[in-house]
Amino acid sequence: MYNYKDMDDEYKRKNATVFLKNVSMTFGHNKALDSVDLAIMPGEIHGLLGQNGCGKSTLIKILSGFNHPDSGSKLYINGNKIKLPLDPDMISKYGLSFVHQDLGLVSSLSVLENLRMEHLFQSGAKINWKKERAEAKAILEKYGIDVNIDDNIETLNQVDKAMISIVRAVESILSRNDGKGLLVLDEPTVFLALDEVNMLFRLVREIAAGGIGVLFVSHDLDEVMTITDIVTVLRDGVNCGEAVTSETSKDGVIEMILGQKLTAFERDSSNYRYAVHPDAIYFKNIKGEVLRGVDFSVNPGEIVGVTGLEGSGFGEIPYVICGENELQDGKMVISHKTVDLGKYDMKQAIEDNIALIPADRPNQGGIQTLRVEENVMMQVHKFYHPLMLQSGKMREKAEELNVQYSVTPNDVRLNFSQLSGGNQQKVILAKWLQEPPVLLILHEPTQGVDVGARQQIYKHIDQIVKRGAAVLCASSDYEQLVQICDRVIIFSRGRIVDTLSGPEITKERIVQLCYNSAAVQQ
Numbered sequence: 001m002y003n004y005k006d007m008d009d010e011y012k013r014k015n016a017t018v019f020l021k022n023v024s025m026t027f028g029h030n031k032a033l034d035s036v037d038l039a040i041m042p043g044e045i046h047g048l049l050g051q052n053g054c055g056k057s058t059l060i061k062i063l064s065g066f067n068h069p070d071s072g073s074k075l076y077i078n079g080n081k082i083k084l085p086l087d088p089d090m091i092s093k094y095g096l097s098f099v100h101q102d103l104g105l106v107s108s109l110s111v112l113e114n115l116r117m118e119h120l121f122q123s124g125a126k127i128n129w130k131k132e133r134a135e136a137k138a139i140l141e142k143y144g145i146d147v148n149i150d151d152n153i154e155t156l157n158q159v160d161k162a163m164i165s166i167v168r169a170v171e172s173i174l175s176r177n178d179g180k181g182l183l184v185l186d187e188p189t190v191f192l193a194l195d196e197v198n199m200l201f202r203l204v205r206e207i208a209a210g211g212i213g214v215l216f217v218s219h220d221l222d223e224v225m226t227i228t229d230i231v232t233v234l235r236d237g238v239n240c241g242e243a244v245t246s247e248t249s250k251d252g253v254i255e256m257i258l259g260q261k262l263t264a265f266e267r268d269s270s271n272y273r274y275a276v277h278p279d280a281i282y283f284k285n286i287k288g289e290v291l292r293g294v295d296f297s298v299n300p301g302e303i304v305g306v307t308g309l310e311g312s313g314f315g316e317i318p319y320v321i322c323g324e325n326e327l328q329d330g331k332m333v334i335s336h337k338t339v340d341l342g343k344y345d346m347k348q349a350i351e352d353n354i355a356l357i358p359a360d361r362p363n364q365g366g367i368q369t370l371r372v373e374e375n376v377m378m379q380v381h382k383f384y385h386p387l388m389l390q391s392g393k394m395r396e397k398a399e400e401l402n403v404q405y406s407v408t409p410n411d412v413r414l415n416f417s418q419l420s421g422g423n424q425q426k427v428i429l430a431k432w433l434q435e436p437p438v439l440l441i442l443h444e445p446t447q448g449v450d451v452g453a454r455q456q457i458y459k460h461i462d463q464i465v466k467r468g469a470a471v472l473c474a475s476s477d478y479e480q481l482v483q484i485c486d487r488v489i490i491f492s493r494g495r496i497v498d499t500l501s502g503p504e505i506t507k508e509r510i511v512q513l514c515y516n517s518a519a520v521q522q
């Protein structure tokens with residue numbers, strides 16, 4: 001463990017794996033980073049934290065050569081001054097390796113082809129497959145990953161995919177720099193269940209113990225407290241704190257991120273008593289790829305959570321209900337009308353006043369090339385006059401929503417793609433919650449959203465529930481389910497195994513039910 005208090009800039013410049021000094025980055029009039037310093041030492045797991053839009057991705061994209069920082073920004077790698085902007089072709093030569101949320105694997109190729117991709121590209125026409133197979137097997141053995149090298153990536157579970165992506169990145173560092181390098185993990189755990197995260201963390205610790213520096217970006221503060229040695233917090237593009245993780249608490253980190261104590265949203269469910277409402281929405285014999293014919297209902301004014309371990313089927317529910325799953329089947333009764341889900345689609349779902357907020361927001365939630373105002377107003381038809389679009393009024397409403405949902409930067413003329421991930425999510429919520437839908441379906445609604453903005457999102461959901469919307473929230477964030485749900489339905493292997501309601505809903509109980517049912521069924 002380093003004695004961080006005694007490390008001055010000179011020490012960091014000479015000894016850090018990566019030392020970013022005085023780094024700034026401006027987009028138009030927006031200063032995304034303002035004289036940021038960050039040193040990651042060899043063998044250290046360093047958390048990079050902050051609210052949505054504080055500049056974390058911008059900083060990482062400088063390290064990957066994608067962003068060109070302002071003049072005056074400096075970078076040292078293993079004691080050497082490196083010219084900025086970084087040449088993307090030199091990244092791996094400098095020992096920098098990245099694992100992003102999407103993992104960057106090619107699903108249709110095998111484990112072998114993904115693991116050895118860099119080498120295969122370099123081999124040209126003369127690939128020595130025998131040697132490549134032996135190398136790939138040796139890598140899997142070295143890290144104790146139990147998968148077949150000939151299996152296609154798409155057949156693997158999520159944790160094996162994450163491990164393959166990480167060891168590939170590490171091997172790329174080791175092949176060039178005698179073990180010196182930086183592994184950047186940009187929210188690699190969002191699709192993983194608790195035990196899978198622990199497996200991944202064992203691997204990350206092993207990698208760091210070998211001397212590689214790790215930069216870990218995440219909004220999951222429990223994970224940050226578990227895995228990191230030190231954290232750096234950015235606020236509005238500026239360094240606002242650094243702390244040795246073991247010397248601080250989760251609340252302390254939250255205060256550094258927000259600049260104040262967290263005011264947690266508290267839903268008043270003291271009067272909640274479960275009884276089926278005459279206007280309840282029913283789901284009958286719901287089937288999908290994993291779902292094996294489940295029945296449940298959601299009342300108006302009720303939030304029902306659906307959860308389970310990865311692969312339990314709960315994540316299919318939003319898409320089966322909206323007609324977005326190829327193997328969907330079953331019936332839904334909505335507004336006293338029965339629909340056949342086998343023949344249902346998203347268009348009909350919108351006509352039935354169902355709103356879906358998908359987990360894959362960059363691809364399914366918004367249109368990257370349209371402005372924020374166009375994205376947020378897309379579902380609202382009152383501004384579409386037959387002869388012209390009432391663009392002034394539309395902009396006014398979009399601006400009002402931007403403020404209400406604290407979207408930053410507060411400029412509705414920006415393209416959706418110019419917003420940070422968490423701010424994109426706020427825009428999508430603003431789009432769908434302007435008028436309460438009959439049924440709101442959320443899939444991992446606060447993934448990538450910072451600790452403060454989550455509480456705001458819960459308030460917005462609560463407001464539409466109070467106006468009579470039924471809400472179905474598919475989530476693997478157990479704390480979130482405890483905070484907002486009236487009932488939580490637990491899934492395992494495509495079936496419902498239990499339902500908790502009101503005060504029965506605790507994080508411990510959900511964890512217990514998810515894991516016990518999976519173990520029993522195995």
Ligand SMILES: Nc1ncnc2c1ncn2[C@@H]1O[C@H](COP(=O)(O)OP(=O)(O)OP(=O)(O)O)[C@@H](O)[C@H]1O
Pocket residue numbers: 027030032050051052053054055056057058059408409417418419420421422423448
């Ligand atoms: N290509 C771009 N063009 C214009 N502005 C951008 C661009 N990329 C990022 N920004 C702005 O830079 C700021 C920092 O964004 P960044 O994506 O780095 O935030 P972040 O900390 O990674 O947020 P999140 O936690 O939501 O992912 C934001 O104000 C964002 O809107």
